[in-house]
Amino acid sequence: MEERDIYILGIESSCDETAASIVKNGREMLSNVISSQIALHTLFGGVVPEIASRKHIENIDGVISKALEDAEMSFDDIDAIAVTYGPGLVGALLVGVSEAKALAYALNKPLVGVNHIEGHICANYIHDKNFEPPYVALVASGGHSHLLYVKDYGKYEILGRTRDDAAGEAYDKVARAIGMGYPGGPKIDAAAKHGNADAIDFPKVFLEDDSYDFSFSGLKSAVLNYLNKQKMMNEPINENDVAASFQKSVVEVLTAKTIRAAKEKNVKKVAMAGGVSSNSALRLKMKELCNDNGFSLNVPEPILCTDNAAMIASAGFYDFIKGQRDGLDLNANPNLKLGER
Ligand code: KG4
Ligand code: ZN
Numbered sequence: 001m002e003e004r005d006i007y008i009l010g011i012e013s014s015c016d017e018t019a020a021s022i023v024k025n026g027r028e029m030l031s032n033v034i035s036s037q038i039a040l041h042t043l044f045g046g047v048v049p050e051i052a053s054r055k056h057i058e059n060i061d062g063v064i065s066k067a068l069e070d071a072e073m074s075f076d077d078i079d080a081i082a083v084t085y086g087p088g089l090v091g092a093l094l095v096g097v098s099e100a101k102a103l104a105y106a107l108n109k110p111l112v113g114v115n116h117i118e119g120h121i122c123a124n125y126i127h128d129k130n131f132e133p134p135y136v137a138l139v140a141s142g143g144h145s146h147l148l149y150v151k152d153y154g155k156y157e158i159l160g161r162t163r164d165d166a167a168g169e170a171y172d173k174v175a176r177a178i179g180m181g182y183p184g185g186p187k188i189d190a191a192a193k194h195g196n197a198d199a200i201d202f203p204k205v206f207l208e209d210d211s212y213d214f215s216f217s218g219l220k221s222a223v224l225n226y227l228n229k230q231k232m233m234n235e236p237i238n239e240n241d242v243a244a245s246f247q248k249s250v251v252e253v254l255t256a257k258t259i260r261a262a263k264e265k266n267v268k269k270v271a272m273a274g275g276v277s278s279n280s281a282l283r284l285k286m287k288e289l290c291n292d293n294g295f296s297l298n299v300p301e302p303i304l305c306t307d308n309a310a311m312i313a314s315a316g317f318y319d320f321i322k323g324q325r326d327g328l329d330l331n332a333n334p335n336l337k338l339g340e341r
Pocket of ligand 2: 116120141142274275306307
């Protein structure tokens with residue numbers, strides 16, 4: 001049978017980026033349009049769901065048109081429409097899902113609902129065209145922290161997840177407490193480069209010996225307590241040292257658990273995904289530990305780590321070739337779990 005190329009239009013609107021992308025055969029990114037609302041939400045110190053939904057509505061048509069234009073394609077050239085339907089902010093998700101359903105109906109094209117976390121993982125397939133399962137993946141973003149054993153495309157064993165705050169959430173909350181603003185991750189990353197990571201001994205929470213779960217709320221509280229104590233005693237606060245010391249605790253836990261999982265699952269490959277994977281200290285430490293242990297490390301470039309639609313189109317491709325089709329009753333599911341439909 002002759003193999004033909006498959007073009008997927010991906011749509012993402014689960015949080016504060018309105019994004020559309022066209023990806024060929026799950027791997028080749030022909031366009032990647034991201035309209036970020038970050039500047040707007042910065043005014044409020046975090047994402048305001050109602051504002052996010054309204055902005056998605058204003059932007060989504062233009063973002064999709066631009067994705068087609070950049071790829072030099074028209075709707076006729078698209079084989080299917082893939083859209084994030086969860087997890088995320090319900091109002092924000094609904095904008096993308098409604099748009100995708102309207103397009104699928106009007107154009108008479110197949111519709112494929114994609115799990116946002118699965119999308120993050122698939123960014124690795126765009127980043128490295130030869131990267132394939134099985135591997136262990138760390139997915140760390142503003143909403144999720146998961147450690148996964150990826151057995152095959154779309155087949156995941158969840159080894160661990162956060163019991164409270166996601167890693168990115170901890171970055172954002174600590175950054176806010178130090179007065180660095182939203183989103184905190186990139187700001188702490190930059191500040192930490194000028195700080196001493198051994199200046200303050202913040203807790204590293206590993207939980208039970210055999211657990212792959214994470215917990216970051218204790219670390220966040222420790223940082224807040226430290227800041228309060230310094231203020232009460234009129235002692236100076238070195239923001240760069242706080243950022244570097246906090247980051248060290250996060251990075252040590254994330255990397256140690258990932259490497260232990262890769263050893264236990266006896267894989268050769270480790271992958272990272274999600275906004276926090278763009279963190280320079282995390283990338284460096286993970287690379288070092290992977291080298292020491294003989295694992296290869298795959299990490300998408302930062303623009304594919306944070307929210308984008310190319311990753312959704314890639315995940316949609318693998319679902320599409322397996323025969324997954326969604327009806328016009330597809331609904332946003334803010335609490336969608338991995339592996340659930
Ligand atoms: O994947 P993402 O764009 O959205 C979610 O699905 O949540 O991740 C956003 C999160 C934010 O919490 C942000 O602070 C964090 O990723 N982040 C970083 C860095 N860049 C983004 N965290 C640490 N270091 C970074 N360089
Ligand atoms: Zn995300």
